[in-house]
Amino acid sequence: MPELPEVETVRQSLQQKLAGLKFTGAQILMPKVIQTPDPDEFKETITDKKITKVTRRGKYLLIYLNGGFTLVVHLRMTGTLVYGDKDDLVTKHTHVILSLDNGCHLRFADVRQFGRMWLVPATSLSDLPGYKDLGVEPLGEMFTRDYMKKELRRRHARIKPLLLDQTFIAGLGNIYADEALHRAKINPERLATTLTPREIALLYHAIQDVLREGIENRGTTVRDFIDGDGRAGSYQELLRVYSREGEPCSCCGKEITRKKVGGRSSYYCPACQKA
DNA sequence: ATGACGTCCTGCCTGC
C-alpha cells in the first residue's frame, strides 16, 4: 500500500520525467476514478497544460500545471501512476491514460479501483474532502516532539489507530505505523494518554527513522507497489514486524504476533512491546 | 470526540 515513502518515491521518479512536459490529451477508461470534474471537462482542462512540478502532501500526489490547475492523485491500496512508452501494454486495470507531448504516456492503473484523481484549481485544494484536515508532515519542521506530546495528551485513543489517523500525522499507514511502534517498543493497543515522556520521544524518532529509511530504499513492495518508472521498492527486506507473523523478533527472538487493533492487522512482538 | 461498522473492489488463500 502506498504510504508516505512510496508516494514520495513516485513523486521523485515523476518529477524527473514529467517536469516541463505538456499533456496533449486524456483517455478515461474508468470514469469513477476521476472525482472531479466530469470526464469531458477533465479532458478539456488538462489538454495543453504544462507540468511545472510534482509535489506531495501526506499520501496525496500533486501535479502542478500551468494555468493554476493541479492534478491530485491518491493511490489508496493498489493504485499505480507510471510514466512509459505509448506502446506499452494496456492492462484491464489501466483506468486513465494521459498523453504527453514527447510521445510518452502517464498511466493510472488500479486493481482494486480505490484510487482517485481530482483536477482542481490549486487554490481549491482545501475543498477536497480529507485533504484540508490533514495533520502535520512527519518529516517537516512542524512535526516536533512537543506536537506529539500535546496531541497524544489530547486524543483519547489507542496509539495504533491514532497513528493511522491522517488528521494527526499525514502519511503514515499500516506498515510504517507497525514498524515505528516496534522500534519504540510500544504495544499497538496502549492508550495514547498513557505513554511516558520517554516513550513519546522514542516513538517520535522511530516514526521519522522508518519513514526516512523507507524513502532511502525507494518504498516497500509487499505485493503491488511500483514507482513512476514501474520499479519495485526494497524496504520490505528491512521490515522488522510487518507481514512477519510467526517469524522471530529481530530484537529478542520471540515470535511476531498479528492481532486486529481498530479493525486493522497489527504486527508486533509480544515480548518487546508489552501491553 | 471516539469507535464500530459498512462501503468500495479484486485477487489470493483456505477449506471442502
Place this chain on the structure above:
DNA sequence: TGCAGGCAGGACGTCA
C-alpha cells in the same frame, strides 16, 4: 481440480 467464501485494507460516511 474446482469452486465457494472469507479476507485484506485507506478513507469516508453513518450511527451510537
